[in-house]
Amino acid sequence: MMGALFQEQGATLRIEILEDPAVQDFIGTHAGILDSAFQEERMSDSLRDRLSETDWMFSGYKAFHELNEAFPSLVDESGARKPFDRFLKDVQSIDETYNRNWLRAEYNFAGASAQMAAKWERYAEDGDDYYLQYRTANDGAVRPEHAALHGVTLPQSDTFWDTYYPPNGWNCRCTVVQVRKSKYEQTPHDEAMAKGAAALAKDTKGMFRFNPGKQKSAFPAYNPYTISKCRTCDKSQFRLAANIPSNQLCEACVYLQTNVCGYKDIPTTRGRVREHYSQSPDEKKENRSIAEYLANKYGYYIDLIPKVDSVKGKKNPDSYNHTLGYLQEYKVNKTPTYNALDMALKKGFKQADSLILRLDSEITDGVIVRALKNRFNMYEHAKDIMLIKGEKDVVYTRDTILSADFKIQQEDFK
Incomplete structure (x- = not known):
């Protein structure tokens, strides 16, 4: 992918670089790695396809971010274009950050999201016949803020699950199980919402406040490679791109969905x-x-x-x-x-x-x-x-x- 970037000319990165075969190959390979996190998970074909689609778009956004971050490294301090070997050496740390350090957390998150989405799909068949109960891994590694949610018990239709359904962070191991109404008492809605707000208080950007099962998405619309307004954008209509035509990420989003391989x-x-x-x-x-x-x-x-x-x-x-x-x-x-x-x-x-x-x-x-x-x-x-x-x-x-x-x-x- 960096070889494709080295061929770029001009002062700004072209959106069309996303169509380069090397970039497409990176996106496809990265998406395939994320998909493999839930290869054995039992779910409907339609849900699997939707999760794979969001993995691919997430990988496309990531590729675009990495290329943007590496783009200034094409030239040296005097503005002269670097030889390829020096350029490649200079961007090595960027590549390692994106594709070694962060990829593991992204892989784990995709797997956790898919597992919880599959559970939500199965639980939906029973509706409110059972309660859903939030549970942590219940060991010494559980984050205190997540531990506060352990035992929250509500029907599936409660809006609490729209925001606080797991995973609630990177490498989150929390889950939700069905329990009998005759065995457990329902948590008051306001109490549950207060616990949820406290648990995700550090998530100031609200990135982890989503339900992968209801949204049929492995990653929230707002993630490390998008902007907060992506949460309210109807991507099928490219509304944000129409409102912010100069926003490069929005242009990339439209381009990824309409032109690039995938x-x-x-x-x-x-x-x-x-x-x-x-x-x-x-x-x-x-x-x-x-x-x-x-x-x-x-x-x-x-x-x-x-x-x-x-x-x-x-x-x-x-x-x-x-x-x-x-x-x-x-x-x-x-x-x-x-x-x-x-x-x-x-x-x-x-x-x-x-x-x-x-x-x-x-x-x-x-x-x-x-x-x-x-x-x-x-x-x-x-x-x-x-x-x-x-x-x-x-x-x-x-x-x-x-x-x-x-x-x-x-x-x-x-």
Whole structure:
């Protein structure tokens, strides 16, 4: 990564350095280390994906901070550019601080957050049928301020857990367990909140006042590599970046979410599928299934790309097919009606010129033909569509669909 920094020219660090392969490799490797902290933890796939996404963004912020701190070391006291060997020697201490001293604490925190998030997910299935009880490791290493919270007992719905759910600091070993209401008395809410405030009194920045289970995040929005306003920023809308366009961290945040790699490989028997951590959570499972089908059958190399529809003026296709060289949108038809199919086509062709449509309903061929002709007549940019039925598929081009004798033949599906 420092080799990429050494190639930088000019008086300020470019945001685009985050796109350099060496920087991407650092971010991915760092995120992978954090992910490994909860590899064996039992949780839903959706929660694991969200935690991995926050690990990746945290790693991206960290890389940007490290590069910013090392950037002045490119020149000597007189302003002359240093030789690479001297530059590398001078930034060695920075690298050691970020990636040896701090990484262990970050790894432990990611693991603790994930463990507590998984517990919260399981406890949510029972709601307030049980109380939740705060417990420390109950040994000589427990911080006195955390020891004061030991035994606090409240229902899961109590807002106390929004702020004081563990982990409550670096290397915090505290936990929360379910207990029977018949066995333990509920702690008065005001008393619990007072104990929580006292326990985290040293956390003047409020960094550890979050609930990883409710927020589905391995790290709080405000952490060593972000700013306090990140706590109230709706990153999906890039609100802070719009309000503070000159803030370099906000620019980096937008850039990380919309441009930089952040992909993980999805296992396939042929081809390759990479999924971006910020893929739309509502469509992730179906998109992954379609991409796996295409890769396994045709050997395609496919990226399931970031969700960017919150960025004004940008379309939001689901995938980029490297083998074919163009963007594609994925849709699934589950209701066998004209209106349902027409809506899928309408939404799909708003995002890309090429559409992959999986037919999971018993919709008739006649309805499909009518809907396709309607939308291809309306959208001049619509290029082609692949229909998938079970393990077979067919591609129809614009010219074929708009021809007078267009019909769907079952023998077309191969």
